[in-house]
Amino acid sequence: MTAPLLSVNDLKVHFEIGRRGLFGGARHVLKAVDGVSFDLRPGETLGLVGESGCGKSTLGRAILRLLPLQSGRTVWLGRDLARLAPREMREMRREMQIIFQDPLASLNPRMTAGEIIAEPLVTFRPELKRAEVKQRVQAMMAKVGLLPNQINRYPHEFSGGQCQRIGIARAIINEPRLIVCDEPVSALDVSIQAQIINLLMDLQAEMGLSLIFISHNLAVVRHISHRVMVLYLGKVMEIADRDSLYANPLHPYTQALNSAVPVPDPDIERAKPRVVLKGDLPSPLNPPSGCPFRTRCPRATQVCAECMPALERAGADHMVACHHAAMPDRP
Amino acid sequence: MTTPQFSAMEPVLEVAGLNTLFATPEGDVRAVSDVAFAIARGETLGIVGESGSGKSQIFMSVMGLLARNGRASGSVRVTGTEILNAPVAELNRVRGARMSMIFQDPMTSLNPYLTVRRQMTEVLMTHKGLGEEAAAQASIEMLERVQIPEAGRRIGMYPHEFSGGMRQRVMIAMALLCGPELLIADEPTTALDVTVQAQILDLLMQLKRDTGMAIALITHDLGVIAGLADRVIVMYGGRIVEQAPVRDIFRRPQHPYTEGLLKSMPRLDEHGVTRLQTIGGQPPNLQNLPSGCAFRDRCAYAFDLCAAERPDLTSLGEGRARACHLPQLGEVA
Numbered sequence: 001m002t003a004p005l006l007s008v009n010d011l012k013v014h015f016e017i018g019r020r021g022l023f024g025g026a027r028h029v030l031k032a033v034d035g036v037s038f039d040l041r042p043g044e045t046l047g048l049v050g051e052s053g054c055g056k057s058t059l060g061r062a063i064l065r066l067l068p069l070q071s072g073r074t075v076w077l078g079r080d081l082a083r084l085a086p087r088e089m090r091e092m093r094r095e096m097q098i099i100f101q102d103p104l105a106s107l108n109p110r111m112t113a114g115e116i117i118a119e120p121l122v123t124f125r126p127e128l129k130r131a132e133v134k135q136r137v138q139a140m141m142a143k144v145g146l147l148p149n150q151i152n153r154y155p156h157e158f159s160g161g162q163c164q165r166i167g168i169a170r171a172i173i174n175e176p177r178l179i180v181c182d183e184p185v186s187a188l189d190v191s192i193q194a195q196i197i198n199l200l201m202d203l204q205a206e207m208g209l210s211l212i213f214i215s216h217n218l219a220v221v222r223h224i225s226h227r228v229m230v231l232y233l234g235k236v237m238e239i240a241d242r243d244s245l246y247a248n249p250l251h252p253y254t255q256a257l258n259s260a261v262p263v264p265d266p267d268i269e270r271a272k273p274r275v276v277l278k279g280d281l282p283s284p285l286n287p288p289s290g291c292p293f294r295t296r297c298p299r300a301t302q303v304c305a306e307c308m309p310a311l312e313r314a315g316a317d318h319m320v321a322c323h324h325a326a327m328p329d330r331p
Numbered sequence: 332m333t334t335p336q337f338s339a340m341e342p343v344l345e346v347a348g349l350n351t352l353f354a355t356p357e358g359d360v361r362a363v364s365d366v367a368f369a370i371a372r373g374e375t376l377g378i379v380g381e382s383g384s385g386k387s388q389i390f391m392s393v394m395g396l397l398a399r400n401g402r403a404s405g406s407v408r409v410t411g412t413e414i415l416n417a418p419v420a421e422l423n424r425v426r427g428a429r430m431s432m433i434f435q436d437p438m439t440s441l442n443p444y445l446t447v448r449r450q451m452t453e454v455l456m457t458h459k460g461l462g463e464e465a466a467a468q469a470s471i472e473m474l475e476r477v478q479i480p481e482a483g484r485r486i487g488m489y490p491h492e493f494s495g496g497m498r499q500r501v502m503i504a505m506a507l508l509c510g511p512e513l514l515i516a517d518e519p520t521t522a523l524d525v526t527v528q529a530q531i532l533d534l535l536m537q538l539k540r541d542t543g544m545a546i547a548l549i550t551h552d553l554g555v556i557a558g559l560a561d562r563v564i565v566m567y568g569g570r571i572v573e574q575a576p577v578r579d580i581f582r583r584p585q586h587p588y589t590e591g592l593l594k595s596m597p598r599l600d601e602h603g604v605t606r607l608q609t610i611g612g613q614p615p616n617l618q619n620l621p622s623g624c625a626f627r628d629r630c631a632y633a634f635d636l637c638a639a640e641r642p643d644l645t646s647l648g649e650g651r652a653r654a655c656h657l658p659q660l661g662e663v664a
């Protein structure tokens with residue numbers, strides 16, 4: 001197997017939340033990401049799914065080391081990121097990029113499309129001549145399906161899908177190895193969503209990119225990912241290769257998520273068995289003891305309240321954290 | 332799955348020749364153009380289309396809730412009574428009592444400063460002339476009906492004290508208080524997490540079964556439509572481009588836009604990964620609609636006639652209609 005591009009080990013992001021008023025107040029710790037480990041191979045797409053508050057976006061940012069309060073080991077091509085000198089870290093940043101959900105809001109409204117796309121390039125290669133920068137920017141615009149003559153337009157003059165293309169052009173201009181995509185198609189209409197998904201998959205094939213694709217849409221994640229990780233309140237519930245995860249989900253939460261997604265076929269949708277979970281997601285500020293899913297889990301027993309199950313191997317590329325995981329089907 | 336039969340009785344809602352315009356400094360926005368449809372008693376009509384296609388504004392016109400710069404013309408009849416542009420007093424007799432509307436954000440219908448009890452009982456006291464005690468009792472029963480646990484205690488809480496999914500239930504309970512014959516649900520689950528969305532969809536299905544109420548379900552999610560709707564309207568650029576019983580929409584779409592939408596969606600039940608088919612280009616600008624068919628610059632089948640002439644919504648029989656110059660499309664596998 002190829003050596004991983006990125007190895008994340010026991011990553012934790014704990015935020016301290018407290019009323020800091022005159023007399024202080026009770027402090028709480030919000031464990032947004034709590035002990036997440038995984039490997040990402042070159043050219044691979046890892047999908048991160050889960051509902052609100054499960055820590056998907058925080059994890060995405062922590063992987064890029066954009067957050068101050070984090071612990072755990074992140075190894076990039078065999079090197080521990082915590083031990084890099086600032087200059088090396090800068091170089092590393094060039095290789096990791098991020099794109100966001102709200103395409104318009106994530107672009108600076110006072111900069112032109114060309115300036116936005118050029119910014120990372122100019123930062124890392126200040127010696128480049130203006131003409132050369134312009135030429136590179138226009139090449140990127142063509143690559144992501146924008147018209148190069150739109151280079152001097154401002155973000156508000158573009159549609160949502162086009163703004164997302166600007167974000168992607170900016171992310172790829174320095175030829176990164178990894179792009180974290182944080183809900184990149186969630187704000188887009190179905191017809192535009194498909195255009196952006198195809199673009200990301202084409203760029204991946206062409207540039208050998210690794211993607212971390214964060215989304216609450218299980219169908220989109222299934223389409224684009226090679227492997228998928230399911231998160232619940234900051235913890236990994238299940239991680240597996242795409243086909244195992246969707247064909248043979250072992251964690252009751254993954255099973256519930258799967259059955260909750262409406263299928264666009266009236267006969268299938270009305271006949272399918274459903275696992276409808278009780279209640280809402282608990283507050284991440286006050287998660288249940290033991291397994292965080294136990295308050296909504298149809299299989300929960302005493303042991304689930306007592307301790308968090310370890311993430312254990314259940315197949316060649318399949319790990320699950322559940323005291324009562326369904327056993328994999330054996331042929 | 333059996334296709335339910337709806338009575339030939341007078342429909343709950345009958346919309347004809349509806350046009351909705353918004354005046355803006357840059358000119359008029361034609362949000363809704365020549366829209367006509369009816370909803371039978373007990374029927375669930377799904378309304379799909381991209382953002383800005385006019386889904387919400389049809390029903391804001393129906394409810395008399397347009398923004399100040401909006402004007403609607405045409406006809407809207409609720410159980411036979413014309414109500415489009417009716418005086419507020421008259422509208423208030425129909426709204427809540429015969430039809431009510433719920434939204435994506437429950438806080439658009441709930442008052443954050445009043446307890447749920449106060450908001451619910453007030454509705455029953457004004458509309459139904461109930462006394463305070465009877466109103467409170469009926470409100471608690473309605474909260475139980477939408478499966479809010481410990482309704483008797485929780486009715487004293489403020490909206491923000493409920494979780495997202497529970498708040499959605501409170502809003503639904505409010506909308507159902509006077510037993511409306513039509514519930515208009517505008518993206519009722521779009522803001523919810525998928526497991527909570529499944530609960531609310533289940534609830535709507537139960538209510539539909541138990542109360543026999545008609546539902547207008549506005550959503551951009553074809554999966555939600557597949558689960559709940561009996562019949563579907565597809566909107567594009569402010570117009571209805573296709574209308575059909577739910578199975579036909581998914582099995583035999585007759586408009587290139589509907590077909591494109593279905594094919595561009597990644598599906599949980601897809602086999603193997605193929606490239607998604609896409610609809611190129613952007614949705615139309617309602618301020619400056621193209622001549623002929625509004626879909627033509629994105630349509631794979633467009634030909635000369637499409638630019639010259641706008642296709643009318645034409646009946647294909649069997650409750651189906653579409654607006655397209657092409658001969659009928661084939662069946663989708």
Ligand SMILES: Nc1ncnc2c1ncn2[C@@H]1O[C@H](COP(=O)(O)OP(=O)(O)OP(=O)(O)O)[C@@H](O)[C@H]1O
Nearest residue numbers: 353360362381382383384385386387388389398617
């Ligand atoms: N007050 C207003 N002034 C001007 N234009 C408006 C106003 N309200 C709505 N519109 C326009 O009317 C059109 C139809 O809007 P509508 O809200 O019905 O879309 P929709 O199909 O419900 O979309 P979405 O899926 O985003 O909710 C849009 O182009 C919108 O910008």
Ligand code: SF4
Nearest residue numbers: 624627630637655656
């Ligand atoms: S009328 Fe022409 S452009 Fe419009 S959908 Fe039909 S074929 Fe396409």
Ligand SMILES: [Mg+2]
Nearest residue numbers: 386387388517
């Ligand atoms: Mg709307």
